[in-house]
Amino acid sequence: MNNQTTSLPVLTASTLQRDGIAHAFFTRQGGASMDIYASLNGGVGSKDEPGAVNENRARMAAALGVDRENLLVPYQIHSADALHVQQPWAEGTRPRCDGLVTSTPGLALGVTGADCGMILFADSRARVIGACHAGWKGALTGILEATIAAMESLGATRSAIDCALGPTIGPASYEVGSEFVARFLEADENNARFFTASARDGHSMFDLPAFIAMRIESARVGSFTNLALDTYADDEKFYSYRRSVHRKEADYGRLVSAIALV
16 A cells, blocks of 8 residues: 555555556545535535535546546445446436446546545456445445446456455444344355454454455455544544434545546
């Protein structure tokens, strides 16, 4: 992990630093938003000023070397649906899905998050990229595998796909109830390894990054990197939905992670 040379203080993964590929795990720093959204809020679904969010998205696009309208972020629904995109969509017609893939130069694929996993993918030889949003539900139901399969449909080779997980809520910050644990154990009893005892009775701590890593590594991609940064624990760099709830804040900003063919 290191700082990419742009006007924004972004994070990058060495596994995705390939010729013809630009990527960024944007932090909450370097934007135009104010107050609880300060400052690089990328969430069009937040209650932030639309003009500020649009300016933030424009700065992100510039950092990736693409036009503003070519930074594509779907309407995320915690699904296992990944979509192939070839061109920017019209205003107000964002697709409802949680994964995007493309082989079109000049497009940047992005996802938002504020505790959920944001994963970027690239097969630099086949010139195919992808991005997906994986909260617990999407990760459990198959968004990671769906994104990889969609890349393969464009000519990517699974063993040549490099991917990286950006800032995500960490295992020391994600407390869940017994019903949550039961759902994972019902899917696979081996998922018990992703839970540890909480200080509260009837609750457990969930390791979402480790669960995501297991699903990706089971898909047998070429390489995987976890930036291992906890969104909840670092309010200077990251937004966190769960932290906003605990602080009783009215809303929260959204981080953006994006990758582009340039």
